Amino acid sequence: SRWLKNQFVIRMHHRLSDAALYEIQESxxxxxxxxxxxxxxxxxxxHEVGNYSHLTRLTFAFNGRDQGRLRELVDFINLPENWAKPQPMHTTQRAREALKVS
Structure with a gap:
């Protein structure tokens, strides 16, 4: 995590589902x-360098005070049931193959 232009940025290995993002907005x-x-x-x-440029980010105007509550947010983000389902790679590959012209 880091601060960037008055926004707090949490880097995530997994994109959140729409339902999880809605729950974060509310809770x-x-x-x-x-x-x-x-x-x-x-x-x-x-201007990320190294191993971070591919990560999804959750950004917000953090109040900077509630560190324990921030930890609860991180724990919520890390629950696998809150991650978006990955798109199957094979359907994308099939779509590309269908576009090939002989």
């Missing part, structure tokens, strides 16, 4: 100063 609203939680891919604004 962890007390951690935000304003706005909403935003889930996004690397925007390029961070």
């Amino acid at each position: 962890f609203a007390d951690l935000r100063l304003s706005g909403k939680y935003h889930q996004q891919a690397d925007s390029g604004a961070e």
Whole structure:
């Protein structure tokens, strides 16, 4: 995690499901100063190097005070049932193969 332009950024190995993101908006609203939680891919604004540029980010205006509550948010993020289902690779591959012209 890190601060970037008044936003707190949590890097995640797994994208959150829509239901989990909604639950975060509702249940962890007390951690935000304003706005909403935003889930996004690397925007390029961070100029990430190394092993972090591929990670999904959860950004929000953190109040900077409630560290214990922030830990609860991290624990919620780390629950596998809150992760988005990965898209099957084989359907994408089949779609590409169908586009090939002989």
